[in-house]
Amino acid sequence: MKVSKGELIREIDKYSIEKLGIPSIILMENAALGVVKHLMLNEKEYYVVICGRGNNGGDALAVTRHLIAAGKKVSVFSIGLNPMSKDCGVNHDILCNMGVKITNISNVEDIEFLRDSIIRSDVVVDGIFGIGLKREVRGVYDLAITVINETSKKTISIDVPSGFSGDTGEVFGNCIKASKTITFETYKRGFLNYGSHEYTGEVVIEKIGIPDFVVDKYHNKEFFLERKFIQKKTKERALYSHKGNYGHVMVIAGSEGMTGASTIATKAAVKSGAGLTTLISCEDALQAVRNFVPEAMWKKNDDSQGIETLMGKVNSIAIGPGLGKSNETLNNVKRVLKNTDGTIVIDADAINVLEGKTNLLKEAKGNVIITPHPGEMARLTGMEIKKIQSDRIEIAKEFAREYGVIVVLKGYNTIITNGEVSYINPTGNGAMANGGMGDCLTGIIASLCAQGYSPMDASCIGVYAHGECGDKVSEHKFVVTATDIIDNISKTIKELT
Template sequence: MKIATAEIMRNIDNYCINELKIPGIVLMENAALKVINNLDLNKFSSFSIVCAKGNNGGDGFAVARHLHILNKKVEVFLVGGKSGMTSDCKTNYDILKKIGVNIVKVDNIEDINELRDSVQRSEVTVDAIFGTGLSRNVEGIFDSVISIINENSNHVVAIDVPSGFDTNTGKLLGNCIRANITVSFQLYKQGFLSYGTDELTGNIVIEDIGIPDIAVNKFHNNEFIMDEHMIRSNIKIRDRYSYKGDYGRILVVAGSKGYTGAAYICTQGAVRSGAGLVTLCCREEIQSTLSSKLTEAMTISISEKMKVQELIGKSDVIAIGPGMGKDETTLSLVKQVISSSEKSIVIDADGLNVLEDRVDILKDKKCNILITPHLGEMARLTGLSIDYIKENRLEIAKKFAQENDVIVLLKGYNSIITDGKITVINPTGNSAMASGGMGDCLTGMIASLIGQGYKPMKAAYISAFIHGYCGEELSKKMFCVSASDILENMPVVFKKFAN
């Protein structure tokens, strides 16, 4: 599913209307029909539809017409007057008037009272006030109307985006509708990706309104949100004649005293997601402990420098960082791996923490590097605050990837995977997974898929999706989900998507 900003949607609409000669009223009618499809007409029979003078309002007037024709009880409101009404909006407004539907104008406090009564008695309120083009704070009568809807409605359906919602950032523009369902059109809006926006949008449904691919592809910015089809179509089916050597040699450099769990989980993440041969390189004082726990993976001590260098050369991919500690030993190993490996590297946790104020080390490479920071690690890498990153995740991840020629998997709600040119958003996972070791597991999975022959970008987004999907499925029966639970169930989920 493709992602768009308000500007991209405006360009697509203009191209459809001006170049492809698709009348705007046709797109409006298609949008209205898709909204109707998302109204439970067997359950609901009375509707308050609140419109303004723009094309979002035109969608609302068209929805009102179809509901009227279906013999539903419809009460329609126009907020802010007719002056400056768009042509397509006026067409649907005029049709409603001519077929006998009363449209109440909301310009003052007395009108507000009538609106309040309507949304209280109606089963559904349809928000058709502002669309994706809103860029200023909601003020005056519009502010009051939005508050009335939020405080008195039984069920709210927003058309395209909730009114008062910044399409690009997900921020409230002064005041915002709090919808139960948002029926949005053609492309997933960038603002939907931001933290906490589900409280405004409710469930999001993306509907195709007949915009041709030629228009979308002309302006789309190579940003996507994953779905199950995307994963199924990219999982490789195993050849019946293959053997362990065909599924990669993975070197995991991880762990330190007190942090054996991180090394274990990362290594098992590689093993359980199908890697052929996995070796853990760890500190000597924890090697015996991990050797006794890891039955399918081999171990080697960091102190065996010749063997370590040999393994770096022979491995198809190296994962480095989980539980290593932020010290000179870790920094030295990260430098060694980056400067000498000609294969892909996945860097996580302390492997990233030691790069604070030393990001230029990432440029001294002969291979692909993929980093998997959470917000705190990204803050240390960039010098930016966590709050700033949280509000600008997409832009910051893309910029860091471009400037350092790396792939970034910025973990969190709607994790972002980007190489600076193509960006993929992972929608899976939930707060039941908020526990230690989850990132270590994901790092092992990514390294495993790279070792199995997947391109690093693809390995990252497939791993992120399946990792989150495991957590979601388990959380249906479990209050909280641990990394060990993910490891246990991961092969089953891979098999599901491979079929």
């Protein structure tokens, strides 16, 4: 599933119209038909359609025609005094020729008439503003949106909820709170932002007759992860195989008073399929692992020679969970970056000690995956968390490109990017919001890297499987813990093969 900004849609529309010769009114008609599919014609009888003066309004007017043709009762409202776009005008004239009354909203009395109509209706179709909106919603627009939100039983928005930025997720003062948003060709970037679901409701993508090669021509390689994609990437285990076929993970984690993180990361690596797993840590953490993860091996963190030797043999290293923000942690990160040919997964305190020292990432011999949450990303970049959250994809992409790493920016719709190709993960839920989840994910990704998956594939599979496992467990539990994930991750990965 492709993700894009609004400018891409404008480009592909322009190419389809000017180069392929597809009339713009045909694209509008196809958009309307895509919306009508979701209007529950078998269940609902009375619709209110409210349209602006641009092409989004034209889509809504075309939807009105199809509703009337289906024998439905429809009240149609137009809002604004600007001249209509060409195609909006065509559909407006068709309705007028059919004898359909279109009420223009220009004052408070019209707003009250709109309110009365919505109260009597089953569904409201929102076609006021599309992806081109850049200004604050004011005046009668503001009043109309408020009335819709207060009185509509079910609101369907066309392309984006009116008042919502499809690029950034910003709300321009006031915004429709849709039950469902029918968008076209691609998932809009703004839908990924925290809180966007409050306005979009369920998001459905409809094609409007633009060939895939045109979309691909302008698309910037941002995708939603889908189960079929992950299933193609995830491999069955060979019948005749042994532990040596599935790699060796080194986990550098844990410190006095923070032994749980090392146990979680180590056990997650074991349970997600690493052939061998070795924890490097303090005595307290090693004792916990000896008790709870008997499958893992271990070395005490003061065995410098043994650790150096092992570093040259392992396939991947996970570093950071529970280490503490100290000079010792920083020295460990430096040593790993300079001496490891395998893939390095950097998490938690191993990220925190890179604050102001991110150039160290450029010295890495092997591939690097960093797995920050927004707070850690803010420390790495020097940006405020609010800024990180407002443009997560672009910030993650820029960081990945500059430092030559893969960024797994955790949170709602986790971003996975190498700076060129980006994936957005749809799995996971609020029941997973508790300590240890990140440590668990780090162990899973490092394990998959050791098993021979590319760093990008390991990140995508790990993030998707981690979230899907949490989704399944949460069907029966109010809170899902890292231990719940570890206990079920092997089954989830098996199902993905």
